[in-house]
Structures are given as C-alpha cells and as structure tokens.
Amino acid sequence: MSPKDFNKEFELSRKQLKSFLLRLTACAEDAEDIVQDTYLKASDKLPGFKGQSSLKTWLFAIANNLAYDNLRARVRWTENVTDLSKVAALKNPLFFQESMHIRQTSPHGNFEIKEHIAFCFTCVSKSIPLEHHIALLLKEVYDFKVTEIAVIMDQTEAMVKYYLHTGRAKMIKIFEGRCALINKQGVCHQCSELNGIFNPQQKFEEEAAKIEMVRAAANNDKEHLFDLRMNLVKGIDPFESDASELQLHHLQHNRTVMEEYLKKDL
C-alpha cells in the first residue's frame, strides 16, 4: 500500500478510532494523542502490513495496544460513577456555570436525552474489566466480527466470545438496576434531572418516548433493550454530535471525580 493510499484509508478510520479511544480513556486529549501515535506507528510499520486483516482492523489493533499503555484506559471506575459525579457537581457551582455557558453559546451544546444515554454508557462501561469493555465496544459499537476482534485484541476467538458474553451480561445487570428509563425501580434519573435543567420547556416523558429503547422498556426483554441501547450509542459521534461539547464537559467532570475518588480509595 502506498503512503498516499494509507493516508486516505487512515482518514476514513480516524473518527471511529478517536471515538473508540475516547470511550476507553474518557479523555478527549488522550484519545487525540493516541490517534496521532497510531498514525505514526502504523506509518512506520506499513511496509510490514501484508493485508492479513483489513487495514481498519490493523489500525484498531495498533490503537488498542497503545491504549493498554494509557493509565486512563486501564483504570476501572465504579458502577455508581454517575451518582458520585452528581454529588460532586452539586457541590461545585462552577460546573453548572460552565455547563450553562456551553449550553447557551456552543453549536454543540444541546442537551439531548439520547446523547446523555450514550454518555452514560461511556461512564458505566468503564466499570467492567478492560478486556470485556474493549470487546464490547468493538462488537456492539464498531461492528467488528469476533474473528476481527480476536486479531485486534490478540486473543483467541473463544476468549473474545467469553469477554463479549460476560461484558454484555454485566452491563445488562447494571442498567437493569440503575436506569430508570428502562426500569421504574432504577435508581438513576439523571437524564430527566439534567433535561429539566438544560431544557426546562420540554416535557421529559414526551422527549424520552421518542427513543426506541424507552418505548420498548415495557416489554422487559433485557437483551433487546441492551441491543437498542447499543444502536443508540453507535449512532452518536461523541466529538461531533449536537451535544458533544456539553457531554465532553460532563465526561471531563466525571473523570476528575473518579480520579479523585479512586485516589482516596487507595
């Protein structure tokens, strides 16, 4: 492959690489850095690329390896990250001032429930083991096949299946216990709370009902609800969506809260 073709192909994968790395690290700057490192490493190794996999798979394998060296990707959060972050936000008037400023001035400062669902997935998925997290993202959000994920993660297909299955099971259980959108007994109502703050004119139930996962909640098919959640996440680019700046601000806040919390826990 010529360097020119490589550059063209890399650009086609750049957005997905960047969002994958954001979802792993929860840090926009780290995601951008690792994308650049991936480009440099892949450029160096290009003569050795013999096309045993697609270039996209190969690039994700390099990015994934680099992510393993990133502390923010490796560190695991707690399932109740959004609870802890809420408590911290309520004690920090600056958080809401900054959020409101973004909401009022940025073209990417909308608050949308579906965007918050995707944001919530990014936060909560950092509580499952790293291998499960990676396998789940690659399969459910980036549409890689098990055989391709095995290449990216340098694991056997059997292990990838194990990570996928158990990762899904863990996430389904967490959302079943937490997410009030799919379970009335769920303890987390942050979508509606934040929607009330950022979109005070909206009726939350009407807005939420526009989301297929919310409409399907009554059927209580947990696997299907998780598939719908994943479809929703898949459809959102966390760097370019209408709500990206607001959600990246929230993500930075949650990451800081988690880093402080985990430091105290040591």
Place this chain on the structure above:
Amino acid sequence: MQQNNAVTIKTTFSRETSVSTTINSDPEIIWKLLTTAYDYPRWNSTIISLEGDISLGEKIKLKSTLDPKRTFKLKVKELEPNKKLIWGDGQGNRIYTLVPLGKSSVQFSMSEKIGGLMFPLYSKYIPPFDKAFEQFASDLKKESESIYHTKN
C-alpha cells in the same frame, strides 16, 4: 456422553461424590469460567460467593448454597490450564477435569472426596453433594455453550 446423575460412594472413613457431563464448547471458555472467581455467582446457582484468585497456591473463600452460613477457606492445590483444577482443605479435595472429546466437545468431570479417621464422627453433619454437583455441572454446561454460540 450427556450429563449423568451424580454418584456418591460411601465408606466408613470417606465419602466421594462425582458427576460428569459433555459440554459442547471450547475448553478455553470452560476453563475461564472455572477459574474466574468473582464471576461464579453470575452463572453458577450453587455458589453464593467466591473470593480470591484461582491461581496455583492461592487461598480462596467459598460460600455455597449447600451450607450458606459457612465460609470455606480453601487452597488451590493443582492447576493445569484447560485440563485440571484442584482446590481443597484438610478434609478433602474438589477435582475438576476437562477431557477433549473432539472439536468443541469436552467431557467435564468434578468430584470431591472427604474423609479421614474422624470422618465417622462428623459425617452426619455434612449434607449430600449430589444435587448441588448436578446443578453445578448443568450451569457450567449451559453457560459455556451459550458463550460458545455467540454470533461472529
């Protein structure tokens, strides 16, 4: 071989219960399930909790539905990846073995022998293992096969 009923052989100084079943899955998947302590309660209805690291020489703490009030402190005594795992204490050993039967088919067996000179004095306080063993093997089969059939 499909799942058999558990078999218990009693003598004056010991009791041994065993069960085996054919699992249509990859041995690596079965092994991962058997050696990931914290994940047991998710798929195994006979285990309440299992703490620790299932590695050779490590100590683990097991709470089972057989005797929910007790925590068994056990040691991982033998570990041969994808083939054999033994944990136990001074009274007995639990042995798990995996034998390949062909491509993606494995014979899983588990057995536990408890006993010793004092065994006749306390044997009546130890509940039978048969049903729990059958359930363990059935849960492992179900979970392993479900994982194996994950879509590509």
